[in-house]
Amino acid sequence: MSVDMIIEVPAHSEGQTVMDDLTKDKLLLEEDAVIGESDQDTLPSSMPETLLAEAVEGSSTADPQETAPTEANLAELEWLYFQSFGAKALLTRDDEVALGKRIKQGDRQVRRALRAVLSLTRGLRRSESLKACQLDLKAVVSVSGLSATDLEKGKRAIQQIINEICRPSRRMTPKARQAEAALKQYHEGWAQLEKAKEEMVLSNLRLVVDIAKHYNGRGMSFLDLVQEGNMGLMKAAERFDHRRGFKFSTYATWWIRQGITRALSDQSRTIRVPVHMTEAYQRVSKATRRLAQRLGRQPSLKEVAGAVKTSSDKVGQTIQVFQDVVSLEHPIGDGETLLGDFIPDWDTPQADNQVGLKEMTREVARALGSLSPREEAVIRLRFGIGQGEPMTLEEVGHTLGVTRERIRQIEEKALMKLRAPEFQQLLRPLL
Incomplete structure (x- = not known):
């Protein structure tokens, strides 16, 4: 059903x-109610030039034709x-008992049929499909309340077992006939079970x-x-x-x-909140209301945390999760300004930052120019200068065709050169 x-x-x-x-x-009704699951060689991701300076220093479309239902239609x-x-x-107490008995009788008949089919599988060659059917039947038998999904799973498993029994001889064997009888019993119990549940639900x-x-x-x-x-x-x-x-x-x-x-x-929310967080928020809200009535003021986070027996940080996090979601198109003030206009775009480079970045790039290139070509290549690859992401010793060695240990030696030698006083004075402002 x-x-x-x-x-x-x-x-x-x-x-x-x-x-x-x-x-x-x-x-019209809107009543109050409480609503009730490294690699050590890898360098950290940061600006390449800054990394080098530190080493030297020691992120459903709706159908346009579909129209929303009106309030009149919903009403x-x-x-x-x-x-x-x-x-x-409405059901009387006696009616509920009678329906409950019919549900239990149908449930017992279904489980009896399942166990009968399971017993017929003993002694058969256990193919993969037969093992799967046996597991399905055992799962249905063990469940506390049989849903329509469980019943459908049991029916499919019984039918598959009948096919497995008939497959070797391609004819109905005594076991197959017994399984057919069990399937008939299963259907009868299913019908009784579903009819009684339907009557109880509709009432x-x-x-x-x-x-x-x-x-x-x-x-x-x-x-x-x-x-x-x-x-x-x-x-x-x-x-x-x-x-x-x-x-x-x-x-x-x-x-x-x-x-x-x-x-x-x-x-109900734009951003889904787990059920356990909802329950935690209910406890916090209830404790907040009780404390406000008793104290005559809004309680502090520490007081609420003591009432619900948790930490102040967790109470703050729970309250923060349930803050209302506001649209970036929300008008501010006179309505001509939107909320999104006040949020900075950190992805767009600032003019002063661009100037500093160019100066940094020029100074680093000047410092690297004092190294040998191989040393410069290793430093650029290791720190990701002009190359994208920083590489591990293993990756640099694979790129240059030398061993990991040799790359470590070249890097150490290059950094020793860059620690010379003239280059330290040049690179220290970049930190």
């Missing part, structure tokens, strides 16, 4: 009551959705709407919140155990809230 099955709305519905309390509130969709389950009777859709309206206006549309809550409701139906004695609505509320809050964490 997919989420789309839940959202599907009939074109015409007669004899259904309109949920007035929901349709009147669906666009109509919401109204139709509410109307689709408005006449659905509790209004619970999802009631919970979702508490999170309206937090970055996701109301229907999207309902959709995420519906997925949580389906997980609750898969894992509900009527033998524990509590009502299904009580159990499902946690799953619905988890589905909605996780979707808000993943989708």
Whole structure:
């Protein structure tokens, strides 16, 4: 059973009551609620000339024809959705127990069929495909709540095992017939399981709407919140155990809230924030409000950190992560100036820096001119002067066709020459 099955709305519905309390509130409610995974020869990357001076000194397009839905269309969709389950009777305690029993019976029948097929594979030649099917069946048997994906995986594995059993003789063997019978039993259990889950889910859709309206206006549309809550409701139906004695609505509320809050964490912000950071921010916000009420002022980071039992740095980082994202096109002042106009472009060279860079290049070239051609080549390659990125001793040796040790000796000799007083006086201003 997919989420789309839940959202599907009939074109015409007669004899259904309109949920007035929901349709009147669906666009207006914005209630408060808490939302609740070196190489040592390599030189550092920097300006080549500066490195040399230091050595001497000792970073989905939308369809243009696609139009966004209007508020009127969304309101109509919401109204139709509410109307689709408005006449659905709520489940009584006895109804929930009966559906829970049917779900457990279907679950047991499915697992029994899977174990029967697994037992048929004993003694067969274990090919790679058969091993994969056995692993799939064991995974489905071990899962606590069977989802539609798990059931589909089990069906494919059983069918593949039947093919493996029939392959050597190219005919239906007794084991293959037993596997076919198990597959039939599997389908019957699957149908019973899915029908009971569907009835339980459809009878509790209004619970999802009631919970979702508490999170309206937090970055996701109301229907999207309902959709995420519906997925949580389906997980609750898969894992509900009527033998524990509590009502299904009580159990499902946690799953619905988890589905909605996780979707808000993943989708409501321009930059996605991990769920654990969202939970940390909730704790910080709650502690901040409590301290502000008690102290009569805004608490400091240290006070908040003490309340949530963490460091001040972590509290500051958590608050910083949840700062609002501002567009660079945001107008400032009279509206003629944009925020982006105040942000410097560090990629564009400044005029005074360009002059200094030219002077630095000239002085370094003058100093390197006093070396032999081979020494100059080694220094340029090692420090990346006019060559791009600095190279390791190994890379320079490979380029010049000599050993790594020989390059080290040439470099050491060249640097000794550049440490002469006349060159030190020339290169020291570059530091």
